[in-house]
Amino acid sequence: MRQRSALSPQPSAPRSVGILGGGLAGIALAALLGHRGHAVTVYERDRAGGKLRRVTVGGLDFDTGPSLFTFPDVWRAFLARLGEEGDSLDLRPLPGGLGLHHTPFGAVPMPVPPGHPLHPAWEAYRAAAQPLAPHLTTLLTTPPHLTDPIFRRASAALFRATGGHLTASAWVHSRRLPPALAHAVGTHALNAGLAPQDAPSLYALIPALAAGDVARPASGMGALLDTLLALGRARGVRVLEGAEVVRVGAGRGSLSLRGGEERRHDLLVSALDPARLAGLLGRPVRSPAHRRTVSGVALYAALPGESGLPATSVLPPADFGVFRAAVRAGALPPDTLALVHADGPRLAVLLTAPATGRDLGPDHPWVRGQVGRVEHLLGVPGLLASARDVVALPPAHYAAGGHPGGAIYGAALPVWRGGPLHPQTYRRAPGLWQVGTGVHPGGGIPAVLGGALIVDRLIAQT
Numbered sequence: 001m002r003q004r005s006a007l008s009p010q011p012s013a014p015r016s017v018g019i020l021g022g023g024l025a026g027i028a029l030a031a032l033l034g035h036r037g038h039a040v041t042v043y044e045r046d047r048a049g050g051k052l053r054r055v056t057v058g059g060l061d062f063d064t065g066p067s068l069f070t071f072p073d074v075w076r077a078f079l080a081r082l083g084e085e086g087d088s089l090d091l092r093p094l095p096g097g098l099g100l101h102h103t104p105f106g107a108v109p110m111p112v113p114p115g116h117p118l119h120p121a122w123e124a125y126r127a128a129a130q131p132l133a134p135h136l137t138t139l140l141t142t143p144p145h146l147t148d149p150i151f152r153r154a155s156a157a158l159f160r161a162t163g164g165h166l167t168a169s170a171w172v173h174s175r176r177l178p179p180a181l182a183h184a185v186g187t188h189a190l191n192a193g194l195a196p197q198d199a200p201s202l203y204a205l206i207p208a209l210a211a212g213d214v215a216r217p218a219s220g221m222g223a224l225l226d227t228l229l230a231l232g233r234a235r236g237v238r239v240l241e242g243a244e245v246v247r248v249g250a251g252r253g254s255l256s257l258r259g260g261e262e263r264r265h266d267l268l269v270s271a272l273d274p275a276r277l278a279g280l281l282g283r284p285v286r287s288p289a290h291r292r293t294v295s296g297v298a299l300y301a302a303l304p305g306e307s308g309l310p311a312t313s314v315l316p317p318a319d320f321g322v323f324r325a326a327v328r329a330g331a332l333p334p335d336t337l338a339l340v341h342a343d344g345p346r347l348a349v350l351l352t353a354p355a356t357g358r359d360l361g362p363d364h365p366w367v368r369g370q371v372g373r374v375e376h377l378l379g380v381p382g383l384l385a386s387a388r389d390v391v392a393l394p395p396a397h398y399a400a401g402g403h404p405g406g407a408i409y410g411a412a413l414p415v416w417r418g419g420p421l422h423p424q425t426y427r428r429a430p431g432l433w434q435v436g437t438g439v440h441p442g443g444g445i446p447a448v449l450g451g452a453l454i455v456d457r458l459i460a461q462t
């Protein structure tokens with residue numbers, strides 16, 4: 001691990017902090033608070049990493065969960081806050097950027113390269129989003145205070161770029177993009193876990209802003225987990241695995257662990273889904289099925305050899321309206337968003353599914369049907385059947401440690417609350433803070449790290 005720089009903050013008023021949940025958000029914040037001199041303990045019910053974990057399939061190691069590292073400037077801001085010089089993650093550009101999008105109107109690589117018939121339309125689209133580019137890291141990492149001139153400037157740039165359109169589909173419609181590009185752009189609203197009709201317009205700009213800078217650590221996504229844990233260890237953070245919190249006494253800073261042990265801290269931070277926290281506080285858990293973001297079935301397959309597929313293929317649903325109606329009703333959509341990541345003999349097929357907590361395995365008829373569609377569109381019939389082994393992580397898996405039904409990005413917020421402009425409930429009660437996917441809208445690595453940077457600063461100001 002790198003040495004701390006001279007910029008390390010003085011450990012003023014060290015406190016004992018208990019963090020609930022050892023996903024990326026919990027361990028990222030733990031490192032930041034440890035750096036400020038606090039004595040930090042992370043309580044994790046299972047294994048550290050949350051949605052990012054290692055599984056072995058057919059003798060091959062896979063890193064589950066996130067596979068695309070976008071907006072790496074947020075990671076650099078995180079390292080800078082820690083006073084770390086250099087970057088042990090060794091982020092490498094991912095070949096093909098955001099991947100080849102197989103829309104019903106034709107295939108769209110993102111970014112669209114020069115010489116491609118869609119290149120001029122892509123450049124016009126990119127130009128529309130560009131004024132936001134210098135401000136995006138600010139929006140992701142700065143407490144949303146309109147009294148802060150830096151945040152105000154970034155918000156103004158967001159308003160200018162989105163042009164007053166509330167939703168991703170309204171923004172896409174207003175730009176009159178060619179149908180294939182419009183469909184491919186709309187697909188990325190699903191990074192908020194929502195159909196483009198329900199996602200904030202910012203999500204329609206994300207491909208333009210992210211496509212040129214998609215990365216992955218040289219040794220795989222697991223390096224992010226290892227690095228965060230090492231950064232925390234170097235700052236005295238203790239991560240207790242297999243330590244499930246079953247009750248939280250917010251005002252008293254107390255928590256109970258499964259098995260009966262009681263712990264007390266000066267400060268508690270929940271890095272859990274907010275609905276889970278509500279349950280631990282003894283409050284009603286409100287999560288109607290139609291107000292959840294999507295879940296998924298992640299299939300990790302060990303192939304006998306290379307698949308020959310590009311690094312990333314994206315297969316959107318043919319009709320977002322049909323898809324939206326199905327997932328809101330908790331029904332399996334006739335065709336769903338599939339992301340396919342190929343890396344030598346490793347294949348990951350991520351199928352979007354409604355957040356109903358179902359245990360959908362590789363042999364479920366719907367999963368088989370979706371895999372068949374993927375293989376047909378990619379021209380690789382029978383690819384998954386040729387695998388030496390396949391492991392599936394279904395909505396039931398994501399529900400076990402996350403939002404009810406396994407909603408990957410938590411509750412679906414109304415569109416006007418879903419972007420970075422709305423102040424989130426970072427402070428749940430005196431002495432009880434929140435971070436993580438369900439708090440910083442949209443989730444994903446940049447939002448989770450950005451949310452940790454925001455809460456670190458807000459705690460320091462109290």
Ligand SMILES: Cc1cc2nc3c(=O)[nH]c(=O)nc-3n(C[C@H](O)[C@H](O)[C@H](O)COP(=O)(O)OP(=O)(O)OC[C@H]3O[C@@H](n4cnc5c(N)ncnc54)[C@H](O)[C@@H]3O)c2cc1C
Pocket residue numbers: 020021022023024025026043044045046047048049050051052065066067068069070243244245246271272273276296298350400401402408435436437438443444445446448
């Ligand atoms: C299939 C898939 C693909 C994805 N792809 C991408 C991608 O390409 N790029 C990207 O940026 N993001 C991606 N994401 C999203 C990203 O993985 C998540 O946003 C991020 O990992 C969430 O981190 P978190 O810490 O907020 O939550 P989690 O990872 O859910 O962590 C919460 C932790 O709390 C623990 N916990 C729960 N209850 C308790 C309790 N009572 N006591 C103690 N511990 C408890 C859980 O076990 C878990 O470890 C993907 C997610 C999935 C599932």
